[in-house]
Amino acid sequence: MERTPGSPEALVEHALTRLDTDRKIRLLTGSGFWRTHAEPAVGLRSMLLSDGPAGVRGERYDERDPSAVLPCPTAVAASWDPALARRLGRLLAAEARRKGVDVVLGPTVNLHRTPYAGRNFECYSEDPLLSGAIGAATVSGIQSAGVAATVKHYVGNDFETDRFTVDVRIGERALREVYAAPFEHIVRTAAPWALMAAYNSVNGTTMTESPLLDEPLRGEWGFDGLVVSDWFAARSTEGAALGSLDLAMPGPLGPWGEALAAAVEDGRVPLDAVDAKVRNLLRLAARVGALGGPGEDAPAVGAGDPEPQADPDPEPHPEAELDTDTDTDTDTDTDERALLRAAAASGAVLVRNHDALLPFSAGQLRRVAVLGPNAAAARVQGGGSATVHPRQTAGPLDGLRAALGDTVEVTHAPGVRTRPRLRALDHRQMTDPVTGAPGLRVRFHAADGSLVLDELRLTSRLLWLSDTAIEKACTVEVEADVHMPGGGPHRIGVAGSGRFLLTADDAVLVDEDIAKDDPLSGILHPPERSTTHVLAPDRPTRLRLRHEFPAGALAVGFLLGVEAPDSPADEELRRAVALASDADAAVVVVGTDEQLESEGVDRTTLALPGAQDELVRRVAAVNPRTVVVVNSGAPVLLPWRSEVGAVLLTWFPGQEYGHALADILLGRSEPGGRLPMTWPADEASPALRSATPVDGAVAYGDDLDIGYRGWAAGGHRPAYPFGHGLGYTTWEYVAVSDPADLPVDGDAVVAVTLRNTGTRHGRHTVQAYLSREVSGVDRPPLWLAGFTIAEAAPGAETTVSLRLPRRAFAHWAEGWQIEPGRFTVLIGDSAEVHPVRTELRAG
Template identity: 55%
Template sequence: MTSTAELRARVRSLSLEQKVRLLTGADFFSLHAEPAAGLRRLVVSDGPVGVRGEVFDERSTSANTPCPTALAASWDEEQAFRIGRLLAAEARRKGVDVLLAPTVNLQRSPYGGRHFECFSEDPLLTGRIGAAYVRGVQSGGVGATVKHFVANDSETERMTLDVRVDERALREIYLAPFETIVRDAAPWLVMAAYNRVNGHTMTEHPMLLDVLKGEWGFDGVVVSDWYATRSTADSGRGGLDLAMPGPDSRWGPDMVAAVRAGLVPESAVDDKVVRLLRLADRVGKLDDGRPPTPESPRAEMELRRAAAAGFVLARNEHATLPLAAAELRRVAVLGPNAAVARTLGGGSATVYPPHTVSPLEGLRAALGDQVEVVHSPGVRATRRLAAGTPELLTDPDNGEPGLGVRFLDADQSLITRQHRTSARLTWVGSFGPGVPLDAVAIVEVRARLRATSAGEHRLGVAGVGHFCLTVDGRVLVEEELVLPPGGDLIEAMVRPPEKTGSVVLAEGQEVELVLAHRVAPDTVGTTFVLGVEPPSLPEDAELERAVALAADADVAVVVVGTSEEAESEGFDRDTLRLPGRQDELVRRVVAANPRTVVVVNSGAPVLLPWADEVPAVLLSWFPGQEFGHALADVLTGAAEPGGRLPVTWPATEDEPLPGTRPRQDVLDYTESIHIGHRGYLRAGVEPAFCFGHGLGYTTWEHEHLAAPTELAAGEDAVLRVRVRNSGDRPGREVVQVYLSRDDSAVDRPARWLAGFALVEADAGERRTVEVTVAARAFQHWQDQGWVTEPGAFTVHVGRSVRDTPLTAVLHVTP
């Protein structure tokens, strides 16, 4: 690696204008080259469940990993490392140098729109899984970006809200995962968030210099969230190093002027450029260095294994699971997410996978021709139109499945055209190579729709701006669609306003669809959906059909979940209820067939008012592209459901759930250090499923705990825990360690996670595992420093925060 002294020498060779130019992106997802410093162009890309690259559509597919909550549900650091390593290989395949992931904000509230993009409600679990993820990405020579520093834990008014949080909660809860990752994994970038914390916007916050770079010794690049840089001099003097996106920002010529006016020291600019050059050196973009080419793993098998490892078996009465495939003749696979599964959440976490294996496809493949697998969606999870598919649409320009897109200038002359196979269309930064956004006045989509059945076809458009949709030349929709007041720009991508109409077609009839969109001036991107839905049964009839199929099956598998407008970046959730009539579907099915398994396909907790009525409940999160195969593995017992809850699952919305709605631009974290399971224990409220909970296909006994009786302040404690697999098949257990402190002089949680370890054992086998409890677990933040309160701490060991059969008392001495 190039020394810091050499990097500084390179900076001295540059003019002030050259240096400042490097501090803003060259475009939406790349950084400037500077030959005079040996710096080549760097490319950054969104994550964390895939590597999007510079093209955001179905023509550039990306391996789709389980969402971060699913990774944390495995409690498996090695698994997180392997996923990070896979993403590094994907990044290099796409020419990407920096992955804008992981998100290590806390799951403070289940209403948070990006809940699925975060690991856990617990800072220790978040820090350890996040550090493993970062190590995996950077082991492949790709920079990881730990985000969003800090307290960006919800989406409502995220650009402007001021989070008010006490210093102790800030240190012990919200900064803690960042500190763990910086100290243990040395990330190459940290992203400063949009929000303010205690009055300071994060791109100018003193913590960037005082805590991140000073106290923790972070030597990487602090990059702004996109458009989060709000000043020139204040942010320039502070710890922010890179303003994104480019080419325009609050820096540029204004920064040059600020330096020359003495408002920003040139030494501050120099330090920022040194950090950028260090990043370039690390990713192989300095001088003639070559970016590493990490070995590409077998993505499908790795993703299938990772998905199963994160599935949480929340309930399994009467040993309903695993299913004995040899005893089955007919399986009903029901629910709105059974044939069209959700594998990822909305916003910057979205990628286009090369394929998606639905639960229906996975079970049919696993059970084979010997078992009849029948299907009905039963009910709808969304009222929005589905995007048109190549099975329904043909490009009139070439006769291929899909649609044609034409780009017209202000004179309506053709600039270029594209063939697309997805009717969900997004362009960011440009409309393609050599086609800048400001060159295009109209985007025109053309397709021929062939009716595969007679009846009413629903057609429409979802987007922001002016749209005109015609069917055989007749105007069906013409509308100026606008976001609701206060709508986030990301909402235009994931939950845009929609306008629909309908046409009645005979079977085999073909019509020409033309959708014209007028491009807004000064746009940074364009996104819209051409919606096409063929005739379907009325919902009441479809629900009756699903119940009848369940009644005539040996087992019913009901896959329920959230829809794309429920969980996404850009907005928070209004309710934790499942969308539509899914609760009714579950209750009707289990009444018709008591052998029912419900699979919950959501990234964040949802209410399950029927949970006690259903023999088996499996929580699958957003599990990535291999969902169906992983689900079949778990349901049939080929794989263990390895997950334990990384987040408390509420039973009602009347529980201690922090809100996400600011009042007069202020969001008070009044719960302080008592978030998640800590808040439940403090309030004496029992949730639906507690933190750490998860069943497997075997049983375990926690037999013995060996812990030191005395420990000097500042020392780690090493525990030895003996467990026995008391079941009849091999299995995997997560040994969880919690601390408590009675009669403390300071406010403390009733219990807090202090350590964990994984153990595998064959049937009847005993294993002893070591769990290290770091000295920090015994400390609290007080008077600007970490303090250990001497005295007796109780160590609790078990399977969840509420199931800890082993205890010991450990005395901490001054």
């Protein structure tokens, strides 16, 4: 940035000169859980950071201020469409501006090294090129509206087990070519304004103190943004201060503050190091419009004049465009929902379609059975810090009933139950004893018994983060009259950590101090205590919950749950099978949920929970027109995949799930997705990597052979390979150009001609992989080098250009090197299917 008078960099330098050491150091720790400190004397207002990346939460996790819920990042990556990702980034920016957020904590670009990683749904892919391309487009979209994106978690946070303490051991070449590669691509092409340092260590050094924050990040790649710690990840005063960490979150406590001031005064930390950090923070503030000129108040969020960013995908997306400048809220909501609906369809992957079962013809349907534990409930997002309260959701059952109308009977049965944990209540099941309004009453009290906060809430899943009320309080009381149709025995309890007293009509159900060592895990995955209590059928039950917590707590969260008794398992299953046998088609929706796939915990199995596999097999046995819809954020095992008519992977597809699913099943939209990761057939393959540390460390011994590369290296066949997806038409590769030589100072371009040989208009993802059979360098069997989307009418040909970046031919050997000789370019539909090929010679 230039330092001409009035430029953002000039504002930064002017502000820096007016701050004394104590005020500089104060700025380097958050003022609370989500905010930075203000400094009015230099025109700096507080900046608000908020969780992403599949929605913007805002300062409070509050169902009264809901958010748009986007398809999860695996669904976005499955579109292989940077233009779509950029538009979703713009939607995130619009949400951020609406909620007063300056900095979105996303995208997450860690890699799917293992399918067991609990947070895979929040990351894009197992491939660094695909992750980098989709991540860069997302960053570009967010920052185009003057909101900062935060690329995370740099680096090696590819699983959740022991993430605070684990040492990830990565070889230099694998680090450069694989795990750091998405970050490098995003930094170089999209210039993100912030980056988050991970919890874990890499090669013996915790990432908030790692030299990797200097080189290659700031030096070689030229990153000039803010480096923020993951929450509670900054652990030392000098180690972090002497490195390139700029902001320790959350605040106001932390390892810096007075301890850093003493270290500066003693000469253990030079003032220049502090100045560099403050400069980066002020630069971020200037970019998001939080830093005014001399004597000015800082403007509101989004009012700054950010530097122009490169737009790698200027062409409009053919499905939907979000206009963030519409004149009415109704128009904005309509545009937003249209984009989210189109995005969910674009990321859905059709992996099996026997005898072209899909799409259905609505005119040939009289009765459709919609079955499965995820059919009525909309599992639209994963768990953890990515979770937001949706404005509205549509599940598969809702979407199909709306689309088919009164002319087709849509029947439903869950078939099996999969939720072992308590379910939160919503406002339709509760009444406030004070006002009689829907919801529950919440009261916070200080140590002297005085009332700090009294409010009506609409859900019994509650969380407060760095809220003024909880900072002044030490107890919270919840009270509600609960209405459960039919009464009878119900499981009632609480999920949380700390002291709880729960009563039902004065009968004590829980009276216990529930311990949890890790405070974040105590909120994300709290332990439960419950008991069975008989509810009266003709009147509400008064539930009262009292929770005690330490004074000055930064976070308070718990769930008050009531679970209705399950029907006998065999009865549930028999009913679902009976409905399927009497239907023209059966749609079985299986999957996971936000408790099984979540931040803070890795999965121990890839099997579908409960008896879902049995449900699928029983339904398929009585109805050959069975479509299985898989509603999970990452791979699960599909042992029945060859026994059913069609298999559609929908991921966690966001709030418009049901409508998008109906569009796909009825042929109004084509399932446009291709797999961004390999789906294994079972858990016995050596290609599957563990997420379990050994002696406090995880060694990335697979080196470069992550994902499909490892499957190919071992000669193993997965259920479905990386890049696979069918769509609703067929394609023939007609011709490929022969560029012969890799340009000395540029990228290679290969022209590919395809013909749509089906009967429907379609989109197809053309993928190019590099391979080298004879090489002096140890290489994977193949690696993704480029991709693009082809589109054509039935019978039509189209020619697309595949750009193969020069970097794709390079390997790391104390610098980037290109080995002279011939590279084979494999072009086709997936990591396994390459109908055409050509060769390129590197000089």
